[in-house]
Amino acid sequence: MxxxxxxxxxxxxxxxxxxxxxxxxxxDPHLNIVILEASDRVGGRTLTVxxxxxxxxxxxxxxxxxxxxxxxxxxxxxxxLGIETHQQYVTGKKYLQVGKDNSxxxxxxxxxxxxxLGLLDxxxxxxKIDSLAKEIDQQNPTxxxxxxxxxxxxxxxxxxxxxxxxxxxxxxxxxxRGVIGVELSQVSILYFxxxxxxxxxxxxxxxxxxxxxxxxxxxxxxxxxxxxxxxELGESRIKYNEPVVSISQNKNIATVKCESGNIYQCKKVIxxxxxxQIAKLKIEPRLPVVKxxxxxxxxxxxxxKVLLTYKKVYWRESGxxxxxxxxxxxxxxxxxxxxxxxxVFDDTSANGxxxxxxxxxxxxxxxxxxxxxxxxxESVLKCLxxxxxxxxxxxxxxxxxxxxxxxxVGGAPVCCVAPGAMKYYASGLREPDGCIHLAxxxxxxxxxxxxxGAVQAGTRAAIQVLLDLRPQxxxxxxxxxxxxxxxxxxx
Amino acid sequence: MxxxxxxxxxxxxxxxxxxxxxxxxxxDPHLNIVILEASDRVGGRTLTVxxxxxxxxxxxxxxxxxxxxxxxxxxxxxxxLGIETHQQYVTGKKYLQVGKDNSxxxxxxxxxxxxxLGLLDxxxxxxKIDSLAKEIDQQNPTxxxxxxxxxxxxxxxxxxxxxxxxxxxxxxxxxxRGVIGVELSQVSILYFxxxxxxxxxxxxxxxxxxxxxxxxxxxxxxxxxxxxxxxELGESRIKYNEPVVSISQNKNIATVKCESGNIYQCKKVIxxxxxxQIAKLKIEPRLPVVKxxxxxxxxxxxxxKVLLTYKKVYWRESGxxxxxxxxxxxxxxxxxxxxxxxxVFDDTSANGxxxxxxxxxxxxxxxxxxxxxxxxxESVLKCLxxxxxxxxxxxxxxxxxxxxxxxxVGGAPVCCVAPGAMKYYASGLREPDGCIHLAxxxxxxxxxxxxxGAVQAGTRAAIQVLLDLRPQxxxxxxxxxxxxxxxxxxx
Numbered sequence: 001m002x003x004x005x006x007x008x009x010x011x012x013x014x015x016x017x018x019x020x021x022x023x024x025x026x027x028d029p030h031l032n033i034v035i036l037e038a039s040d041r042v043g044g045r046t047l048t049v050x051x052x053x054x055x056x057x058x059x060x061x062x063x064x065x066x067x068x069x070x071x072x073x074x075x076x077x078x079x080x081l082g083i084e085t086h087q088q089y090v091t092g093k094k095y096l097q098v099g100k101d102n103s104x105x106x107x108x109x110x111x112x113x114x115x116x117l118g119l120l121d122x123x124x125x126x127x128k129i130d131s132l133a134k135e136i137d138q139q140n141p142t143x144x145x146x147x148x149x150x151x152x153x154x155x156x157x158x159x160x161x162x163x164x165x166x167x168x169x170x171x172x173x174x175x176x177r178g179v180i181g182v183e184l185s186q187v188s189i190l191y192f193x194x195x196x197x198x199x200x201x202x203x204x205x206x207x208x209x210x211x212x213x214x215x216x217x218x219x220x221x222x223x224x225x226x227x228x229x230x231x232e233l234g235e236s237r238i239k240y241n242e243p244v245v246s247i248s249q250n251k252n253i254a255t256v257k258c259e260s261g262n263i264y265q266c267k268k269v270i271x272x273x274x275x276x277q278i279a280k281l282k283i284e285p286r287l288p289v290v291k292x293x294x295x296x297x298x299x300x301x302x303x304x305k306v307l308l309t310y311k312k313v314y315w316r317e318s319g320x321x322x323x324x325x326x327x328x329x330x331x332x333x334x335x336x337x338x339x340x341x342x343x344v345f346d347d348t349s350a351n352g353x354x355x356x357x358x359x360x361x362x363x364x365x366x367x368x369x370x371x372x373x374x375x376x377x378e379s380v381l382k383c384l385x386x387x388x389x390x391x392x393x394x395x396x397x398x399x400x401x402x403x404x405x406x407x408x409v410g411g412a413p414v415c416c417v418a419p420g421a422m423k424y425y426a427s428g429l430r431e432p433d434g435c436i437h438l439a440x441x442x443x444x445x446x447x448x449x450x451x452x453g454a455v456q457a458g459t460r461a462a463i464q465v466l467l468d469l470r471p472q473x474x475x476x477x478x479x480x481x482x483x484x485x486x487x488x489x490x491x
Numbered sequence: 492m493x494x495x496x497x498x499x500x501x502x503x504x505x506x507x508x509x510x511x512x513x514x515x516x517x518x519d520p521h522l523n524i525v526i527l528e529a530s531d532r533v534g535g536r537t538l539t540v541x542x543x544x545x546x547x548x549x550x551x552x553x554x555x556x557x558x559x560x561x562x563x564x565x566x567x568x569x570x571x572l573g574i575e576t577h578q579q580y581v582t583g584k585k586y587l588q589v590g591k592d593n594s595x596x597x598x599x600x601x602x603x604x605x606x607x608l609g610l611l612d613x614x615x616x617x618x619k620i621d622s623l624a625k626e627i628d629q630q631n632p633t634x635x636x637x638x639x640x641x642x643x644x645x646x647x648x649x650x651x652x653x654x655x656x657x658x659x660x661x662x663x664x665x666x667x668r669g670v671i672g673v674e675l676s677q678v679s680i681l682y683f684x685x686x687x688x689x690x691x692x693x694x695x696x697x698x699x700x701x702x703x704x705x706x707x708x709x710x711x712x713x714x715x716x717x718x719x720x721x722x723e724l725g726e727s728r729i730k731y732n733e734p735v736v737s738i739s740q741n742k743n744i745a746t747v748k749c750e751s752g753n754i755y756q757c758k759k760v761i762x763x764x765x766x767x768q769i770a771k772l773k774i775e776p777r778l779p780v781v782k783x784x785x786x787x788x789x790x791x792x793x794x795x796k797v798l799l800t801y802k803k804v805y806w807r808e809s810g811x812x813x814x815x816x817x818x819x820x821x822x823x824x825x826x827x828x829x830x831x832x833x834x835v836f837d838d839t840s841a842n843g844x845x846x847x848x849x850x851x852x853x854x855x856x857x858x859x860x861x862x863x864x865x866x867x868x869e870s871v872l873k874c875l876x877x878x879x880x881x882x883x884x885x886x887x888x889x890x891x892x893x894x895x896x897x898x899x900v901g902g903a904p905v906c907c908v909a910p911g912a913m914k915y916y917a918s919g920l921r922e923p924d925g926c927i928h929l930a931x932x933x934x935x936x937x938x939x940x941x942x943x944g945a946v947q948a949g950t951r952a953a954i955q956v957l958l959d960l961r962p963q964x965x966x967x968x969x970x971x972x973x974x975x976x977x978x979x980x981x982x
Contacts, residue, residue, distance in 0.1 A: 115907040152676030155644040185643030185911030296790035419645050420676030
């Protein structure tokens, strides 16, 4: 059992925590920083794994997946780390499966195949959401003129009140499941508006067009972002398998105790872990009331990914982009209500190795999770075959990752806010409490829930820490950079 | 560090856990039972403390407070333990404070002073809620014909959709805050209907008339229920200051590890702690998916009590019952939006020592909690003075208890279910998982959230355990008794 002293202890070696460390050291390399990671690896909610291909193996992402040019914070980091992007393949037919009959329709534009009324309905709701989202103040979402009202209704209620057609509503439902991994009934519409606002608009969240969230994958995968940062920082700064149990603070000193018995004393702590994990720590004195209250109402969403590698890009050969938006269709397994998938994309690697990536989220994941491994795979293949035929069964490799199984994460992509708690949102997530600062993508004000948000939040926490420990190193420009506006020339 | 073996390890020495132990031993006194309690006392969410009176001290409840004759499980237990009841004083004027002008109105019947339309509105919504609640199947609430719909809307949405008048809606809001400690926006209406159903009707929850939940206090307080059970069981069976860290189970053996390092091996574990506390334990293999998912959506409510003792029952002298239902009125403290109180009752002890009990709940408690101790007291007195004048300041003793501060409880009266999670409710709360059984008032199917529910759930868990360990001791009548129907001759 060791007892060490540091300037800054960062808890969590995901993109956010590592960004914090990197930023602080860029301003003062003499500051003594340690990063405590509960698991045996860096990367948090990113994970890149090798999968079999026709002639060997290649790397694919089982966690965070895409970036886009409007995500300035991650774009800059990628440039600094020398990581290249790879355009998401979007050419060709897309499939849509919604409606009571679960019929599969194809379309080629960005506009799904719905009835004219359905399209009008969809266009109208997207404009409504964007228009409200534009009015949201990230620093105080409930300050909106309809703040209390919007936080007291679920997303489901909001869509029921504002949409006419069941097919377009179902499309929205699938999109929300695909974007934040929750059911419409579980989340406050004000939270969703705040999430949309942080992304600069709803289309940025749901499309794969230029500048949106699904514009590029990364050559070599997203895990390398953290791996490269860790290497740059020096592996000796990171303590693996070191879950934190408690933090106590007293004036300007914080004491971090780990399950191992190791103790780390420091001037500053940065919590770069999701709120559901912060809630498990014993913190003395207790965190402020609003933080405690917020975390009670922030369950982690349900999100899993499935990767399948193939010999041929057979979907492209029949003119398909590989993109599917689906309610899952009828389930092939009697234990599930629907087929498991909500979104499918072409995930052919930068090296040209064909692959599909599919998402299982929300209640469909809760059901799918309870199946046996062979049943899970079978139901994914059955669901995929609705769109791409029997070719789907000719996969070379199959991998799945349900983030709820990660003991120190508990789900993906984000902890969402249930109704009635948004009044605690910004101060609960971002305000420091004495020596304790908060990072993590949930606490981002730009691209919350994304890797870019992880960087922005990590940098913001680093700036807060520097303003206390090394104020002379922080310039007005640094603060401005952290709150960079969206870049989206297409608008 | 000890390593001991038992037949049954019960975690939590509240009314539920102690009822489990008592029931099991009543069937087979040779079963070897230990009760692990994280705090230094029995009683869970009950706590009776001595307060100063004119001529010495007397005992009052700072936790669970009332019982009623329709609560058959606790009534029987009280009889067996020889604990006497004391009728709640309800004679005289009552006060109601709702509406934009926060005006204080008085009334003497059970029917609050509202406009005629307001009364019709209130009557109508109460009938609607009762009528829906009657249709709820405790074993599967989402099986209701409107199950999904009702679980996708907050209580606030439901009342907005079904009430006409803001004053009657506000009265409902105050009542919900007073009954379950949450804001209307934070809870699924289906959860509330299930809660009402478990109490046999809305009036049973909100009134102080015969057979309702506020019919009697207990002579000597509620804490003695657990103290007497503990004495009967033998203090040696209870391990205090023994917080559990992890449970692992392997076939028919469970291993319970404590913060102290002590290890308890057993055939059965009964978790008699609230879901928010279960969620903090490391359990291997993990609890079933539906339990994990449910607990993510079950934040503990916010509930505090304030006790004031007096020389004289001055409110009775001016014809008042002491009962107040209030939105809190304008706050006397700029940090709070409203005055802190929602409900006030006469709490004169069975020995005739005058007292008032007042409740602070929901968002008002979140605000009040952040004040300094003197500010908290000042705002309570100011709020009370709106109804009872300056006499309120002549208190002999003042005590308050905010249950959120209890580290192994985290709030009161219950963990409520946020929208979108009721599909996991009954199986999540009551079905055993291998060696692990679940008690605690949250898991009750009759009088959920009340002491009676704690007994019913504790007994149900005990019956489950006995059916596995000593099946010959359980009769059909035992099962029937555990599901006793409501007794309410007034209906």
